[in-house]
Amino acid sequence: MTAVTTAPRSIPRRPSAALPDEALLRMLRDMQLIREFENRTMQAYQQAKIGGFCHVYTGQEALVVGTFASVNHDDPIVTAYRDHGHALARGMSPRACMAEMFGRATGCAKGKGGSMHMFDKPNHLYGGHGIVGAQTALGAGLAFAVKYELEVLGRDLASGGNPKKRVALCYLGDGALNQGCLHEAMNLAGLWSLPVIFIVENNLYSMGTSIHRGTTSADDLTKKAAAYEIDGFSFDGMDILSLYDNFKPVADACRDDQKPAFVDIRTYRYKGHSMSDPQKYRTREEVEEYESKRDSIAMLAAHLMRDRACLSEDAWRAMQDELAEIVRDAVKFADESPWPDPKAELYSDVMVSPHPRMSPSGEYVEGACNPILEGQPGGGER
Amino acid sequence: MPTLDLITETPLHPYASGADFPGGAGPRPIQFREALREAMAEEMRRDPRIFLMGEEVAEYNGAYKVSQGMLDEFGPKRIIDSPISENGFAGLAVGAAMYGLRPIIEFMSWSFSLVAADQILNNVPKMLYMSGGQWGCPVVFRGNDGAGGQLGSTHSWAVEGLFSNVPGVKIAIPSNPYDAKGLLKTAIRDDDPVFFLESERMLGDKAHVPAPEDGDLLVPFGEAALRSVGDACTLVSFGRPVNFCLEAAADLREKEGIEVDVLDMRTIRPLDIDAIIRSLRTTSRLVVVDQCWPFASVASEVVAQVCERAFDLLDHQPLRVNSDDVPTPYSKALEAEFLPHKGKIVAAVRKTLGYT
Numbered sequence: 095m096t097a098v099t100t101a102p103r104s105i106p107r108r109p110s111a112a113l114p115d116e117a118l119l120r121m122l123r124d125m126q127l128i129r130e131f132e133n134r135t136m137q138a139y140q141q142a143k144i145g146g147f148c149h150v151y152t153g154q155e156a157l158v159v160g161t162f163a164s165v166n167h168d169d170p171i172v173t174a175y176r177d178h179g180h181a182l183a184r185g186m187s188p189r190a191c192m193a194e195m196f197g198r199a200t201g202c203a204k205g206k207g208g209s210m211h212m213f214d215k216p217n218h219l220y221g222g223h224g225i226v227g228a229q230t231a232l233g234a235g236l237a238f239a240v241k242y243e244l245e246v247l248g249r250d251l252a253s254g255g256n257p258k259k260r261v262a263l264c265y266l267g268d269g270a271l272n273q274g275c276l277h278e279a280m281n282l283a284g285l286w287s288l289p290v291i292f293i294v295e296n297n298l299y300s301m302g303t304s305i306h307r308g309t310t311s312a313d314d315l316t317k318k319a320a321a322y323e324i325d326g327f328s329f330d331g332m333d334i335l336s337l338y339d340n341f342k343p344v345a346d347a348c349r350d351d352q353k354p355a356f357v358d359i360r361t362y363r364y365k366g367h368s369m370s371d372p373q374k375y376r377t378r379e380e381v382e383e384y385e386s387k388r389d390s391i392a393m394l395a396a397h398l399m400r401d402r403a404c405l406s407e408d409a410w411r412a413m414q415d416e417l418a419e420i421v422r423d424a425v426k427f428a429d430e431s432p433w434p435d436p437k438a439e440l441y442s443d444v445m446v447s448p449h450p451r452m453s454p455s456g457e458y459v460e461g462a463c464n465p466i467l468e469g470q471p472g473g474g475e476r
Numbered sequence: 477m478p479t480l481d482l483i484t485e486t487p488l489h490p491y492a493s494g495a496d497f498p499g500g501a502g503p504r505p506i507q508f509r510e511a512l513r514e515a516m517a518e519e520m521r522r523d524p525r526i527f528l529m530g531e532e533v534a535e536y537n538g539a540y541k542v543s544q545g546m547l548d549e550f551g552p553k554r555i556i557d558s559p560i561s562e563n564g565f566a567g568l569a570v571g572a573a574m575y576g577l578r579p580i581i582e583f584m585s586w587s588f589s590l591v592a593a594d595q596i597l598n599n600v601p602k603m604l605y606m607s608g609g610q611w612g613c614p615v616v617f618r619g620n621d622g623a624g625g626q627l628g629s630t631h632s633w634a635v636e637g638l639f640s641n642v643p644g645v646k647i648a649i650p651s652n653p654y655d656a657k658g659l660l661k662t663a664i665r666d667d668d669p670v671f672f673l674e675s676e677r678m679l680g681d682k683a684h685v686p687a688p689e690d691g692d693l694l695v696p697f698g699e700a701a702l703r704s705v706g707d708a709c710t711l712v713s714f715g716r717p718v719n720f721c722l723e724a725a726a727d728l729r730e731k732e733g734i735e736v737d738v739l740d741m742r743t744i745r746p747l748d749i750d751a752i753i754r755s756l757r758t759t760s761r762l763v764v765v766d767q768c769w770p771f772a773s774v775a776s777e778v779v780a781q782v783c784e785r786a787f788d789l790l791d792h793q794p795l796r797v798n799s800d801d802v803p804t805p806y807s808k809a810l811e812a813e814f815l816p817h818k819g820k821i822v823a824a825v826r827k828t829l830g831y832t
């Protein structure tokens with residue numbers, strides 16, 4: 095394999111060592127795209143172009159990119175509200191992602207979901223979910239369906255062909271460890287051996303509550319999985335190669351044996367919980383420690399330059415510039431995109447097959463409008 | 477909004493008469509629970525994506541014997557006993573439905589669905605909208621609703637008022653075995669989520685239901701059935717209280733010669749408000765009978781819609797007969813009084829007629 099021969103100093107037999115340079119460059123690129131995208135997200139939020147609650151992924155990039163690299167594109171994934179990284183790494187266009195946050199018609203959900211609710215069917219992203227922990231039962235459900243395809247239907251629902259062994263990835267924050275829903279979902283997954291991996295994005299805080307103040311067994315979360323007879327693991331999530339090395343075998347085993355796993359991945363968020371967070375609960379030094387010594391992007395870039403010698407300083411700078419341009423374009427695109435037309439969008443997508451008389455305020459069809467406004471001069475201009 | 481003139485002038489026809497009359501006599505009387513079972517089994521034979529999950533649905537044969545025998549026919553991968561984790565398995569159904577399956581989730585009682593409120597009210601109805609039309613959530617949630625019989629306050633929820641406030645779900649509520657089967661089959665085929673409200677008190681009710689060989693029994697959503705015909709007053713109801721209305725109608729007819737229309741709405745969302753207005757053209761008087769509490773109830777909604785659309789048709793202010801606005805009591809004597817019983821309905825009709 096060319097990758098191994100061109101990387102004389104890499105340690106043999108690690109799964110990541112077998113990855114070609116292009117795959118690692120792709121990881122670097124995906125992580126940097128998220129970093130750059132989130133910088134612009136924060137800027138746009140401060141300019142009031144983005145509204146509502148908005149949680150950036152800065153610092154945690156290696157977690158999503160490393161775990162995605164370990165599975166197939168058509169393995170279903172579901173996550174919480176800190177979801178921009180998942181959307182981009184899964185292949186959503188930065189334009190559609192940014193436009194969604196701007197609330198524009200060109201957004202991935204036509205401006206009906208927002209920052210916390212990124213959905214992308216072609217990329218098998220079953221949502222960002224705003225309610226802490228609620229997505230964990232959906233993760234169990236995706237895995238149930240995967241298993242049902244294999245054992246009952248004997249066919250692939252999407253293609254009609256032979257069923258595939260898939261594995262569902264279900265991401266959650268450390269705060270969601272304390273939600274009942276997760277525990278019901280883990281019990282069901284353990285009981286029925288559902289192929290879902292519960293991935294704790296353990297960034298040590300849920301808003302201002304450090305994990306030690308929020309949950310039991312904070313230093314060994316795998317104990318929680320043991321209660322449900324689910325294999326538990328705890329991995330570093332800042333070094334993407336070690337994460338890949340650790341996570342890939344777990345994902346393969348869950349797929350092959352159609353069984354669940356629970357993976358605590360240690361990561362860190364550099365920015366506040368959301369866009370309004372004075373961050374009184376942690377020290378500046380703690381943040382700097384991660385940013386300056388353990389940054390996942392800096393570590394991978396250094397590895398590619400030093401150990402693999404497949405990236406030059408110039409090429410890295412060029413990649414950063416190119417990604418900055420892509421994100422600038424996404425912001426411009428979002429800014430120039432039309433608002434959703436209430437006539438077309440307010441009443442559409444409520445029901446797949448709307449019956450007449452579903453609602454007193456208008457039928458669930460394109461063009462519906464509140465009857466109060468009918469026949470009035472100006473049509474109820476806001 | 478259709479104005480009055482747009483609503484067809486055709487008078488309402490009573491429900492298909494004779495053997496097919498719901499709740500009526502006929503050659504094939506079956507229990508309400510058997511009707512539900514037939515609906516599920518027929519649909520499961522047709523579509524392998526459908527599975528039934530809930531507490532005690534499989535090995536125990538159903539806490540109320542609705543799913544009796546289904547484990548034998550469909551096996552444990554499609555008739556699935558779940559642990560007591562309503563939020564967990566309701567959410568599991570959401571994920572499975574988004575992926576492409578067609579879950580039927582049995583709540584032993586809708587009272588217990590409250591611990592799954594986040595999944596059934598936050599995720600189920602909103603998924604399609606939040607995802608900009610990418611993913612719907614075709615799940616049927618079904619189970620016992622309303623007072624079961626001395627179960628006390630926690631176990632006697634009538635959820636129709638609470639849940640019909642939320643856009644994005646359809647709500648079906650049959651009053652008899654015929655509709656139970658026909659509405660449930662329609663619900664299972666629907667691409668949207670459906671909350672299907674049954675009643676423990678009706679599961680043993682028997683009525684003629686056409687044989688499966690005679691074709692699929694599909695009762696459409698959003699079409700009320702006229703269950704009794706009269707010109708004095710319009711009684712509007714849904715679910716178990718329709719039967720209280722029929723008792724009241726019989727009493728009024730026999731004792732006072734008063735004839736009333738009884739409209740069985742069959743679905744709350746969609747709501748066949750046009751049928752109500754057509755009946756009011758003849759009667760000009762409205763009583764809505766509803767087993768949930770009065771404040772912000774379905775009855776309140778019916779009255780509001782009638783007032784908005786057909787105020788001029790009314791000769792008397794519309795009246796609501798709900799359960800009393802107190803927690804559901806345990807004692808037989810108190811519970812019987814609490815419900816929207818025949819006596820309250822008769823009194824309400826008489827009031828709209830100005831009788832004292």
Ligand SMILES: Cc1ncc(C[n+]2csc(CCOP(=O)(O)OP(=O)(O)O)c2C)c(N)n1
Nearest residue numbers: 176224225226267268269270297299300301
């Ligand atoms: C059920 C629920 N309760 C409270 C909130 C408000 N809330 C949003 S995020 C959050 C903290 C969650 O932290 P964690 O799970 O660790 O995820 P992180 O933000 O660190 O990614 C809280 C309390 C919510 N969205 N849902």
Ligand SMILES: [Mg+2]
Nearest residue numbers: 267268299300
């Ligand atoms: Mg956290």
